[in-house]
Amino acid sequence: MNVITVAAAVILNTQNQLLLVRKKNTQFFMQVGGKLELNEAPEQTMIREISEEISVKAEIQQFIGRFETLAANEANHQLVSYVYQVSLDQPPEIDAEIAEMKWIDLDDDQTLLAPLTKEIVIPWCKENIV
Template sequence: MNQARQATLRIAAALILDDEGRVLLVRKRGTERFMQAGGKLEPGEPAETALRRELSEELGHPPVALQPLGEYSAPAANEPGCQVHAWLFLVTMPPRIAPAAEIAELHWVTPGEAQRLPLAALTRDHVLPLAMRFLQHRTPRSLS
């Protein structure tokens, strides 16, 4: 087979969950697919540094905490013929975030609700299954 090698984009992405069992998904301006907040690594930039920078730009605040979840690959959502190689982090954000920079909209959705949205492959194939595992092991919030 004589296929050209696909370009690979190196990104850092955030799995952000709230206390109500929802996942934060964002859609960038001029695109239709929902995905995680985050973005491309600059040359030589560590994934954690890139994610802190991207979250500050896209959501208006730096993260409170980051926990590495691993590395994943999938077809790129907005760049035909490209793959993404993503460093995924479980992220805690301050309570009030808002779309900024290139983010057109953000949605807090359950993993089931997310399945009805047009999703990036990374989100559909890797992030949502991880989110469901985290949510299954959470203890319900106290109502007191």
Template sequence: MPDIIVSAAVITDTTGRVLVVRKQGTTRFMQPGGKPEQGETPAQTLLRELHEELGIELAESDLLPLGRFVSAAANEPGHRVIADAFATTIDPSTVSVQAELAELRWITPDDVEALPMAPLSIEHLLPLAWPATRR
């Protein structure tokens, strides 16, 4: 399977909701993030992507590394995604849909069943956000 390297953010608010996004022309929700540009570290990639897609201004010190995770890609059949994931907490009023995003949602564990979610989110990232609700 061809690999897609990305950085992804598990972003929570103070009430424990998790931010998920849907890119234009797709149906599945996922953690925000994206592919690296030449010479970027995973954290630098994520900081750039969060600024471009959501208008979020963060420093590398705001990111907690969670590890590297592998799942089937949500929007590229026959590919797998390899994601360096980071966690952070933000104020929901500081984000807005920009760039290639179609929408964003702040979700709870109860919302997951009703939304089409990316495999990476279901298998790895949401369980990290809500460890008590392992699916």
């Protein structure tokens, strides 16, 4: 099975809603983030991707962990994710390859979520934030 390595952001607002994005030509909502470039640390990837995808500067609050799930949009791919809780310096705006962005409640069951979001991020948020 092919492996994709990414950095992913957990971004919460003051109502404890989670920021998710959907990339163009895909159906799953997921964390802001993306693939590590050659010789790039996950923290660098995280800051770069946030800037590219939602046009804001971010500050990493904490490293949540390294997780393995199935990839949402690439069949037969394993996703290795370095997940960080981050804060933004201003409201996010859609940029780059993002088709849609939204804040969801942690008990949202209407949105089509990526495996990482559903299996790792939302349970972590429910345990650690609320």
